[in-house]
Amino acid sequence: MTLSDTPDRASARAGAPPQAESRLQPVPFRGGGFRPVRMRFVGPLVFAAILLLWEAGSRSGVISNLVLPAPSEAFEAFRQLVETGQLWRHLGASLQRLVIGWTLGMSLGVAAGLMIGLFSLARAGLMPLVSALFPIPKIALLPLFVIWFGIGEGSKVATILFGSFFPTVIATSAGVDNVDRSLVRMGQSFGLSWWSIVRKIILPGAMPAILSGARISASIAIILLVAAEMIGAEYGVGAYILMAGSLFATDQLLAGVAILSVMGLLVGWLIGRAERWLLRWRS
Amino acid sequence: MDLLLRGVSHRYGDTQVLADIDLAVGEGEIVCIIGPSGCGKSTLLRFIGGLERPDAGEVLLAGEPPAGSLNPLTYVFQDFALLPWRTVEGNVSLVLEDHGLSAARRREIIQDVLERTGLSDFKGALPRQLSGGMKQRVAIARALSVRPAVMLMDEPLSALDSQTRELLMDDLVGLWQRERFTACYVTHNLAEAVRLGHKIVVLSRRPGKIREIVEIDRDLADRQQADAKLEAVQRDLWHLLRDEARAADRELADDTV
Amino acid sequence: MTKLSKRSMLKTLAATALATACALAPVVPAAAADKVTVGALRFTSHAASFVAFERGYFADEGLEVEFKFFQAAQPMAVAIASGDVDFGVTAISGGLINLAQKGAIKVVGGALQEEPGVDGQMILASRAAFDAGLTSPATLAGKSFGITQTGSSFHYMIHKIADKEGIPRSEITLRPLQKVGAVIGALKTGQIDAWTIVPHIAKAIAAGPEIEPIGMIADYIPDYQVTTVFTSTANASDKPDLVKRFLTAFAKGAADFNAALVDKTASAQEAEDMVRLIHKYVYADRPFEKAAPSIRNGAMRINEGARLNLTSVTDQLEWFQSENLVPASVTIDMLVDASFVETD
Incomplete structure (x- = not known):
């Protein structure tokens, strides 16, 4: 604006093009992309397309029944489960084990994670132990669990408990480490008690990490359900899948696996809801 | 209540950060502490608030805190330090909850302090919904709610843009005129010091020593912008600090503690 | 002509093959197995x-x-x-x-x-169950029974026993334990009450104090x-x-x-x-x-x-x-x- 007003610039400001009209071209657009766009129907469509192709393949004989049963057969097996009322017995038994095992595993895991996060002694003593025990497949310990906890509900709940305990410990202690220290300093400067700082600052601050740990541990709990129900389980989704496997009833096997998958989706959805509610303070 | 520092010295490892600080903060007085970065002014404030202990020297309180003071030495932080999961009301409530007050009494204090700081309309808002300036107002309201004897303000306006800073300085001046609070105000911004300080303590660079204490006896309300005398003071302060600020600027990060 | 030549060709081939085979391994029979x-x-x-x-x-x-x-x-x-x-x-x-x-x-x-007169599969009880009165398969009602998997031969046998003794199948609790070793462990520690198994395993484990034999499968499923x-x-x-x-x-x-x-x-x-x-x-x-x-x-x-x-x-x-x-x-x-x- 403070530049001298040569006639050229004056005309430019008046709106006339400085160059001949023919040499004007739009600025090439180089932005866009790199941003996920929400596409609501693509997922279900892909799913439906795969099911349809699979069914067509089975009906036409391209896919041998021995190799893979048709989705309709698996659905029929599921329908029989519902009709005979067995579904609820299996689901009931499994959900009870999952809920008890996972809740205990989560509670103990959060407690241990807090200890590790808060006390240097606990960190030095427990963290190596947790790191050593976490990667052990709990299935390998199953015979020991049977001796310790019996072939009843004990060993099944214990398998799920141990499976969900370790990821929770690791998520919680990492969450405590990541709590903004300036908030802790603020709490101290206002003379808050130690317990108040833990309850009102550390715990809510670690909550996002604890919840993402819960997501992982819930998936692990469902994965371990089949292993947990290997020993002495008459009912349960895992026991049903094992039975289908030993009978080579692949339609029932697929129905059972589908039930597990739906359970996983449902638990994921529930935790998503819990996250939205507990972490509503986040943008 | 007065605050007294006697021969405070401190070192981190091999580095002497503070040496022989003697300072008195009188009741109803705002003392600004300025100095180049790395001079130990924030450390000094942590000693005053009892969050850290100096190697040598002592920090003393003279007299009784005012009646009803829940937390005589109360900080206001540069980064606000608000709990993101609590509302404005909840953040103030946090510092009252450990003092055995009844719920009704707490509500009363919160309502009162939010009114005094002009935040009543925002009591249900979460920190993420607030601008930087509003966040610091909440932090100041929180500090006031515990009736402090001395407010320890650690660069409270440094995280704000310059326009918001002007607004908040006006707020603080207004507040001081009503409440006559005592404050230790650490800043690196000379304009803030000149605007708010009754006393300005200039620290030298490492080890931090008191180079000069400038007293400004003009009433806070009368310190308008473009005041020739205040500008002269600010120029003098800059003169004192410039060389050290340059040295501090050219320092490699690993050397600072 | 063609027949002849084919035959002679085969002969030559066979001769060569035989010669090679003899050279390599003299005992290999001429016809490939x-x-x-x-x-x-x-x-x-x-x-x-x-x-x-x-x-x-x-x-x-x-x-x-x-x-x-x-x-x-x-x-x-x-x-x-x-x-x-x-x-x-x-x-x-x-x-x-x-x-x-x-x-x-x-x-x-x-x-x-299974054959009468030849030692066949045995029915076993855990010590605790035996002492509590499980001395014959007739008292299996309300007891738990170890099987490897649903639909295994163990599953069949216990139901045949129940049918013959007039015990409703549902009154015997089945415990699928996947492996024979796991069933043996569970029976020894009394976590299950009964099991059936082939004679060489049955005789070996019944020799110890933890397990008692209480019957023979041949009595329940003749000519099994x-x-x-x-x-x-x-x-x-x-x-x-x-x-x-x-x-x-x-x-x-x-x-x-x-x-x-x-x-x-x-x-x-x-x-x-x-x-x-x-x-x-x-x-x-x-x-x-x-x-x-x-x-x-x-x-x-x-x-x-x-x-x-x-x-x-x-x-x-x-x-x-x-x-x-x-x-x-x-x-x-x-x-x-x-x-x-x-x-x-």
Whole structure:
């Protein structure tokens, strides 16, 4: 604006093009992309397309029944489960084990994670132990669990408990480490008690990490359900899948696996809801 | 209540950060502490608030805190330090909850302090919904709610843009005129010091020593912008600090503690 | 002309082949043997195959046998369905029937059978349950019973016992424990009340104080066809000759085995040789002195001529159907190809 007003610039400001009209071209657009766009129907469509192709393949004989049963057969097996009322017995038994095992595993895991996060002694003593025990497949310990906890509900709940305990410990202690220290300093400067700082600052601050740990541990709990129900389980989704496997009833096997998958989706959805509610303070 | 520092010295490892600080903060007085970065002014404030202990020297309180003071030495932080999961009301409530007050009494204090700081309309808002300036107002309201004897303000306006800073300085001046609070105000911004300080303590660079204490006896309300005398003071302060600020600027990060 | 030249060409070829073969390995017979893979478990009940192999009965039939060992019958059945294994011996299980229904496998002969007068499978009780009054299968109501898997032969046996004793099947709690070892552990520690198992295992564990025998399976399921010989449907329909030759050799092995260890008509030396032969395959990880009693104890009749008790097999199929473990549409013809051996 403070530049001298040569006639050229004056005309430019008046709106006339400085160059001949023919040499004007739009600025090439180089932005866009790199941003996920929400596409609501693509997922279900892909799913439906795969099911349809699979069914067509089975009906036409391209896919041998021995190799893979048709989705309709698996659905029929599921329908029989519902009709005979067995579904609820299996689901009931499994959900009870999952809920008890996972809740205990989560509670103990959060407690241990807090200890590790808060006390240097606990960190030095427990963290190596947790790191050593976490990667052990709990299935390998199953015979020991049977001796310790019996072939009843004990060993099944214990398998799920141990499976969900370790990821929770690791998520919680990492969450405590990541709590903004300036908030802790603020709490101290206002003379808050130690317990108040833990309850009102550390715990809510670690909550996002604890919840993402819960997501992982819930998936692990469902994965371990089949292993947990290997020993002495008459009912349960895992026991049903094992039975289908030993009978080579692949339609029932697929129905059972589908039930597990739906359970996983449902638990994921529930935790998503819990996250939205507990972490509503986040943008 | 007065605050007294006697021969405070401190070192981190091999580095002497503070040496022989003697300072008195009188009741109803705002003392600004300025100095180049790395001079130990924030450390000094942590000693005053009892969050850290100096190697040598002592920090003393003279007299009784005012009646009803829940937390005589109360900080206001540069980064606000608000709990993101609590509302404005909840953040103030946090510092009252450990003092055995009844719920009704707490509500009363919160309502009162939010009114005094002009935040009543925002009591249900979460920190993420607030601008930087509003966040610091909440932090100041929180500090006031515990009736402090001395407010320890650690660069409270440094995280704000310059326009918001002007607004908040006006707020603080207004507040001081009503409440006559005592404050230790650490800043690196000379304009803030000149605007708010009754006393300005200039620290030298490492080890931090008191180079000069400038007293400004003009009433806070009368310190308008473009005041020739205040500008002269600010120029003098800059003169004192410039060389050290340059040295501090050219320092490699690993050397600072 | 063409005929002649072809014949002469063949002759030349055969001569060259023979010459090469003689040069390389003088004992190889002129006719190339059919290669077959036999699936086996390291159990005494699989001895007929081991005997037939060791004594050259397979070779006599022109079969070049290679053993493939499995840990359980289930994967063996799947391996036969997939064509990786040609012949196998196993109990009739739900998995086997379901594979037969899918047209993958066929039962072609009999192997192990319960027989009065020969020590067969035993019913066992844990110490705690025995002391509490479980002294006969008649008192099994309200007790828990160990099985490996739903639809296994253990599952069939306990229900046959319950039926005969007039106990409702639902009054016995089944505990699937996946592996024989796990069942033994659970029985020893009293976590389950009862179980049934083949004699060599039963006798070994009942010798200890933790476990008491309370009955014999033969009393409940007479002439129980415990294990059968099976092959892929493709083999049964396309290579009946191969199946016949296998069964002939298998039957010779079975006859030797029965004579030496079941009927004990052969000499003591003969029995000793038989145990030594089996020891190469069964309990090979134990010294001979320790393994020998187990092998002798485990000797149950292997059907003469691989004869198949079709009545027993039909009964088993009907039981699986009554428990909804296999589809009701499965017929005995889907499961068994009875054209190879005698049946009764």
